[in-house]
Amino acid sequence: MALISIDPKNCTNCLACVRACPVHAIQTSVGNDIPTVVDARCIGCGSCLGACRYDAISYWDSTGEVKELMKSEENVAAIVDPSISGEFPDITDYRKFVEMIRSLGFKYVNEVSFGVDLVAKAYKMLFDEKKGKYYITANCPAIVYYIEKYFPSLIGNIAPIITPVMATANVVRETYGEDVRIVYIGPCIAAKREILRSDGVTKIDSVLTFRELRKLFSEKNIHESHLEFSDFNPPIGKLGSLYPASEGILEAGGINHAITDGDVIIAEGAETSLNAVLSFDQNIDQIRKNFNVFYDEGCVMGPGMATTADKQLRIALVTEYAKKRLKDFDVEKWEVEMAKHAKMNMKRVFKDDDQRLQEPDQAKLEEIMNLLGQADDGFTGCGGCGFKTCKDFARAIAQGLTKTDICYDFSLRSKNKYINTLRESNKKSQEEVNAYKEELKKIKSEYDLATDKLETSREIMNQIPSGVVIVDERLKVTSSNRSFIELLGDDIKEIDDIIPGLRGADLKTLVPVQFYKLFQNTLETGENIISRDVEIEESLLNVSVFSIKKNKVVGAIVRDMFSPEVRNEQIIQRITEVVDQNLGMVQQIGYLLGEGASKTEAMLNSIIQLHKTKKQK
Template sequence: VAMVRRLGFALVCEVGFGADLVAQAYRKLLAESNGRHIATSCPAVVNYVERYLPELVPNLTPIVSPMVATARVLRRLHGDELKIVFIGPCIGKKYEASDPHRREEIQAVITFSELRHMFSTYGISPSEVEPDDFDPPHAGFGALFPIAKGMLHAAGLQEDLLTNRVVTADGREDFVTALREFAEGAMDTQLLELLACKGCIMGAGITSKAPLYRRRAQVSRYVETAMRKRNIRHWEEWMRRFEDLDLSTSFQIDDQRIAPPPEDKIREILKTLGKNNRQDELNCGACGYDTCREHAIAIYKGLAEDKMCLPYTIEMLKRTVDALKTSNEKLVSTQSALMQSEKLASMGQLAAGIAHEVNNPLGVILMYANLLTETTQDPQIREDLKMVAEQAERCRKIVSGLLHFARQNRVVRQHVIVPQLITKAIESAVIPQSVKVITRHQGEEEAEIDPDQMIQVLTNIIGNAIDAMRPEGGTLTIETQGDNETLEIAISDTGPGIPPELQKKIFDPFFTTKPIGEGTGLGLAVSYGIVKMHRGQIEVNS
């Protein structure tokens, strides 16, 4: 109190006395009226009713708040020219004081946090002043008003759970629920006493970090101590002196409601939030709204955003992560394919040059080896010449493969019946009796491909599969599946598989796991090129 005086205020009075007058007015109202009333001490509650439940404005009790009641007391005592500043914990009081009907009552409102800032600005601290008391009139039990149900205590009323004559509610959610049930007629009560906060002691204008019940205890101890010091007769005299004070007021409808959106719009917004049915509406409250439906309505009104929905945001984040993962996998696959293509192109150029240079002398060697074999009579020489011819023939096949690998054959697409193509490829391969062949065809059976080149691909892969199952044999399965856009051919065998470290190399030219003399390592490299020229993909899974 002394610190407030140091700021320059001539009078520092306690609003609790105005609360005593207001409490007395409520007690008298309930004794004389059987109507349904909503207490009007909390400006936030009054504003909410005027704006969003205008049909309840007639139920607002026409009694001023303790702040206005105290202002009227002080003006009677000190004259109408008195300038009054209200200091308290409630930011709602700023709106109440700025109301056109009350501008002459209160000239300014500052919160406790703003008061502390003023003390700091002017360098005023408790150690620099002597303790002081409020100017009269002093408060009685009206000083309990800042506590939930404090008004009932000051008025000598109590919340009767049997008759429901008086019902109290406090807190952001509970006071709204109580008002809506009151509007629906579900609450048969004479007085509905509401606070938007958990008591004024939890107002937004307080800097204290103390929890709720510690604050309640501090107020209770203050009032108990003050009541012991006060002269009860003096307080009663002050109450009688102002029993004729006009505490009446009125309230105006200020309808701020926005017409509810059509049901189809609500469902459309809910679907964008991933709420396709009632089970998807979790009503978790993370968005700040009690239900998903209320959030959707707020989005329609432009009061909220879809990103406020936590499950929706998490789902969108998951989709983004999945999309990035898929994009990254495609990038890696494309990069790998590009590197493979570059490798094949450079090796193809090299192979073409070597093949042409080697092919002519190799033909001469093969021709003379065969001629000498026919003319010589020495068995040992014949065997040696036969070996030369066989190895020269093997070299010729390698050279032929190199030429085919290097040659950029144009794809000649033709209308092909896929099952017939598979049958022709199987007939072209040498399949031992120990291998069982299974074919399956699904979907579209026709395709536009180069049949000769595709048979070469199938023959290469089928041959490798058969070699992988030697000598025990096994099952070779060829499956096709097609539609208007794509043809997929899957060839699988029951062989031992390919080790992971070798899978990246199988399409490299000259890479083979077969013994020397049994493979050139060009079959899959050629197949890779043919498939790529068809704008297709060839992959291995093992």
């Protein structure tokens, strides 16, 4: 399980956690809106938790596994960090919070202070040997992980001594039985991962931070006012109660840390502690002192603390707590217990877990530096990105740990450039919009003109007494007049009510096959068909089909042969055609028959003239 997690629902991508992480274990990448934690690179310092204002970052919650332990029939002991006195300033007597912890179901409640006394004694012996080798204390898990992952060459300089927590677990099992399950309660997040390496008599089964402890108190409705006093189970520590302060373990072991002639340099706090490791790596031959290093400003300021009190108040609370404990302290009993556990195995080994990345190509670095607009002097940098120099930042970009957006200066310049680009684009876009508006006006004007012409042509078509219809290559009606619709009958008129002018209607669904075949023929051949009679039910229609656009559009004029006007006109036309077509024959007949033929011709001409005169009237 990952030690640190980011909740995408709460994350605003402000990148504060990315900037806060001292080892750049929180990565950002192009196209990924939410930062991701690379668990293998994480040292568990908790800096990201304090940087996030949106409650998007959480750490491994152990409350569930502790509840399961409480349900079991096994004996479970709680070993409590002395910094609990700085965590619960609202509790008037430490014996009350001991009983509160016991009320959760723990059979034993021990303080880690006795383990501190044992470990402090081991450090005293190690430092007093003075064989020319110097050490970094191994009490802060975050610092141990930092060295293992990023300064593996210093692993041999980590003091090979177990932590006070491990020592206390050993003491509890030697005192109450090896089958006791143990839960450590303290201010440290990295300890949740550290216990995975513990085994045997030093094994820790789970770790609760003080935040998680308060959560369990709330769930179980456990309050100080409801409980009586209860003291820690023995053995009880002496000066180990001062462990929450960085110098506390040195005080407990009687180790000289004076500035002038002391054996140890104390380094605490995020930046100071990491710089101390770097200084140890580069300058230990000149410094020639042991380093007591804590990532936070002592355990009393650990990320698992729930309250927001400042360091000075917490140190004061811890000191006052230690004084009260020492007031009636049984030194002889303590010495007996110390002697009893003097032969405890304090040895510890560490793991080479090198997470350093390959140095990127120099040309790539220069390319990124140019992109950032920074000089490659190795010193330039505001530190806002979380890196000491711009070159370090460029290196991380090349290694895929981060992206350029983290740089405030680059982001600002990019945004200003983007804003200017938008302004120019908007200006150009506005000009294009104005041009489009003018074009739209022109198109609308042309459309209105075309619409007027279309309406005019339709009105003209409707004034034509003969039926007129125009179809496309699919025999779909594109236009027709009222006369055509009336010729087709009442059913077609109903369709016209729904689809004015029958526009889009399929001609094949409107007329018989012999009718639309004429249209198909003209579409296919391009040849006009003039005055073809077509019978539709009881009507006789005279149809002329002509090509408007070859193979694309054809039109037709349709007349009802039974209408009086058309009938008279057709009689005249057809008699004229008969006379014209048979004039030669009539002349021959006249030659043979003489006057009789002449009278026949005169009679036919008189019929034609008669109908013409009648039509004119």
